[in-house]
Amino acid sequence: GQQLNQSPQSMFIQEGEDVSMNCTSSSIFNTWLWYKQDPGEGPVLLIALYKAGELTSNGRLTAQFGITRKDSFLNISASIPSDVGIYFCAGLRHNDMRFGAGTRLTVKP
């Protein structure tokens, strides 16, 4: 099935820096989701977006549902070492959810 295009694939940043990652698709989705996966664990939901143009925050995380309904962005401000992990975007349409390949984030103290 179609997967989403997520970028960048990986990021190496210094503690305290801001991070941006995005996800695009050729198809429209009704809901955009951002998950974080730590090693040996399943994905954990960070933010859910339900309307085009919606901007939602969860602590230092901010995500946006693109106007075209074909993309979404996740920003992390003032990164800390525990932000390390793999971030996945997911698009949901008619009970069908597709995932991006993930962005692997490394934070150097």
Added chain:
Amino acid sequence: EAGVAQSPRYKIIEKRQSVAFWCNPISGHATLYWYQQILGQGPKLLIQFQNNGVVDDSQLPKDRFSAERLKGVDSTLKIQPAKLEDSAVYLCASSPLRGPKNIQYFGAGTRLSVL
């Protein structure tokens, strides 16, 4: 509230052997999903159940994979016989509703190594 429970956490088998994974969803969640996550990739849906009925199994390799959710609660996923390319993490997820707010909650997964 207890999360999605999966067992075993790890399994190592030889090719051509059989293996089964178990999942217990969050209490009250009607929808249950099995995903395959190959190293370096996002999860890929294998099968989706609504109560004890199959909603989508279009990406399940039915010649070797099977899944059931007989009583509409817990579920098992079986691979018989296993191939080397089946090495992956098998994730189970559940969700309470259908529609745009049908958020999926994941278990920790079962890591399968086929030698």
